[in-house]
Amino acid sequence: MKIQKFLKKVGMRAILTNFDDDVKVIRKMLKIECEFSSPSTLNTVIATFKEELKEKISENRNFFRYQKIVQDLIKKIGE
Amino acid sequence: MITLDRVRLLVPENKVPEVNENDFDTFSNKITVKKEILKNIVGVREITYINNSFLLDVSGKITADKGNLGLIHKNNVKEVFEKIDDTGILRFNSSPVEASQVLYLDVTKDVEVENPLETLTAIELLATQRKHKNKILDYKNSGLIIKPHAKSVSDSLAIYLKYKEIIQNKSPKNRLYIEKIGIETIEKIKKTVRLERHLGTFKDIRKAFKTNSKKIRLKEILHSKKNPVKDKFCEITSSNEYDWFTVGKEVF
Numbered sequence: 209m210k211i212q213k214f215l216k217k218v219g220m221r222a223i224l225t226n227f228d229d230d231v232k233v234i235r236k237m238l239k240i241e242c243e244f245s246s247p248s249t250l251n252t253v254i255a256t257f258k259e260e261l262k263e264k265i266s267e268n269r270n271f272f273r274y275q276k277i278v279q280d281l282i283k284k285i286g287e
Numbered sequence: 288m289i290t291l292d293r294v295r296l297l298v299p300e301n302k303v304p305e306v307n308e309n310d311f312d313t314f315s316n317k318i319t320v321k322k323e324i325l326k327n328i329v330g331v332r333e334i335t336y337i338n339n340s341f342l343l344d345v346s347g348k349i350t351a352d353k354g355n356l357g358l359i360h361k362n363n364v365k366e367v368f369e370k371i372d373d374t375g376i377l378r379f380n381s382s383p384v385e386a387s388q389v390l391y392l393d394v395t396k397d398v399e400v401e402n403p404l405e406t407l408t409a410i411e412l413l414a415t416q417r418k419h420k421n422k423i424l425d426y427k428n429s430g431l432i433i434k435p436h437a438k439s440v441s442d443s444l445a446i447y448l449k450y451k452e453i454i455q456n457k458s459p460k461n462r463l464y465i466e467k468i469g470i471e472t473i474e475k476i477k478k479t480v481r482l483e484r485h486l487g488t489f490k491d492i493r494k495a496f497k498t499n500s501k502k503i504r505l506k507e508i509l510h511s512k513k514n515p516v517k518d519k520f521c522e523i524t525s526s527n528e529y530d531w532f533t534v535g536k537e538v539f
Binding site for chain 2: 273275281284286
């Protein structure tokens with residue numbers, strides 16, 4: 209049931225982060241949260257839950273604003 | 288330009304020909320300047336005689352002035368030592384910038400943003416991606432501090448609201464500081480977010496400034512072209528593009 213726990217966490221926190229309809233971050237989060245042993249296992253899990261994950265991605269677009277804020281901040285720190 | 292909010296330095300005793308011995312006391316086997324004297328000197332946290340050197344713990348507040356919060360940088364570092372000289376506790380025979388060895392640093396950047404609280408939220412959320420490397424903890428004044436899990440590393444990044452820090456500190460020393468910068472300055476920094484990279488060991492300082500110097504001098508730090516705050520900030524908020532898990536076959 210690790211994946212279910214992960215999806216709960218996704219709803220609260222991770223989905224707000226680095227999502228661009230891009231699976232890379234989901235893969236990373238799954239790796240961190242569920243400690244998968246190999247990329248192939250991870251692929252299977254993502255394939256199984258892809259609809260649920262896609263739905264959660266589309267639910268939350270805050271990430272783009274947050275990402276822009278952080279990118280602007282990086283520019284200012286570099287000045 | 289490198290700007291420091293705090294630095295702990297070792298100044299060799301040959302740079303200090305005169306000392307007001309009455310200002311010193313022996314406390315816990317240390318010959319150190321009395322607390323009742325330091326509490327009236329904004330920007331000086333500690334002066335201790337140790338191993339034929341003077342340990343100076345100085346904050347950027349020593350350079351504060353009307354409209355200026357005070358940070359130490361290459362253009363005002365001589366003024367820092369002049370101000371310590373002016374206290375009458377120590378007299379330097381020449382500027383000790385070149386001879387001073389750095390023990391601890393807070394490399395600092397103040398950045399004005401549109402919405403400070405939302406900025407902190409954004410940083411926290413992006414930093415959660417890297418939580419396997421770092422822990423994210425609450426810090427003073429609605430801030431957060433990102434520290435490595437490894438206890439051997441003393442390299443952290445604190446991000447907080449400078450405005451809150453100033454108004455919430457009720458100490459007499461802080462009241463003196465507010466008098467120096469002027470109450471109107473506090474209004475002007477309501478949208479300022481402060482980022483501080485705390486570097487607590489020689490190893491961490493060398494790594495952050497990409498130097499191999501055996502003794503790390505203040506002059507080298509202040510003239511460095513590196514940007515340790517930006518480097519750390521990018522490290523904690525960016526995902527690792529080369530993670531082998533993320534470059535596998537895509538299934539969406």
